[in-house]
């Protein structure tokens with residue numbers, strides 16, 4: 336009998352990181368596969384996950400292979416070894432070569448014409464096929480804007496080095512759709528590498544700045560594909576032109592949550608829905624345990640106020656905060672003691688209810704893995 340089953344459509348997703356990000360990478364890949372397995376394209380599409388790895392040990396590779404297995408969908412994992420060569424000496428940003436690896440995808444991923452780039456510090460919640468099918472309208476790249484409206488530029492431009500004439504020019508490079516075929520034709524790699532080399536000593540977000548200023552007009556992706564609202568402390572919040580802007584951004588149902596530095600589930604105990612979800616996947620995968628700590632006082636003050644109109648933008652602006660927001664800090668003293676007593680259950684007023692996790696979920700998270708049935712889940716997935 337002739338097999339008339341059509342060939343599956345290949346979807347290509349790429350990550351790149353060193354082993355310092357292994358746990359984030361593992362959780363993100365697993366969430367990507369989980370969402371694909373429960374989506375409606377698992378029988379018609381094949382999910383190809385490429386990971387450009389820097390300095391991974393054999394154990395790390397084995398771990399990735401273990402977590403990337405699927406019994407219900409077609410999933411292929413490809414590891415691409417890469418060695419750093421100090422391409423940008425004396426650069427301001429220490430990981431410049433790692434974050435600009437994206438420029439090299441056209442030559443690293445031969446025979447592939449389109450990829451979706453996803454940062455490792457993410458949770459994928461929706462079937463990626465919808466993003467894969469997006470029309471780039473002739474551009475070689477699709478990205479989400481870093482800020483929401485032109486009104487946000489006033490504050491955003493105080494802290495970013497470059498100046499933008501439109502919110503559409505701003506970029507967050509956490510999730511991107513890249514047309515590798517066009518990148519090859521347009522020689523994008525050469526353009527971006529030359530520009531990055533030239534300005535390496537002043538670039539603080541190298542690849543974002545290189546893409547934003549060399550290619551200011553790009554396909555704009557919906558914010559749900561790179562949603563940075565888990566803590567309400569990202570640019571769409573602190574640079575927002577109005578309270579409504581913040582509210583609308585918070586109301587987005589994310590397809591991909593981007594956790595972003597500096598506060599992330601492995602280092603900070605903060606009660607939010609997505610920190611909790613990250614921890615659950617992390618536990619289910621039986622990864623080495625993390626030791627998240629309660630947030631320091633000034634970060635606490637920041638989180639108590641974030642999303643509102645207080646005159647603070649970044650927690651590290653300690654001095655400015657201490658002077659301008661002394662009354663606020665004073666007001667936070669007692670709540671901070673409460674937070675320190677049980678940080679997992681503390682509800683920050685700046686983080687809205689739907690972003691918090693429930694007391695039951697916290698209790699469940701504190702139960703050892705084996706009692707929760709994660710072991711069964713693990714054996715089902717052969718992990």
Ligand SMILES: [Mn+2]
Nearest residue numbers: 454456509595
């Ligand atoms: Mn990121």
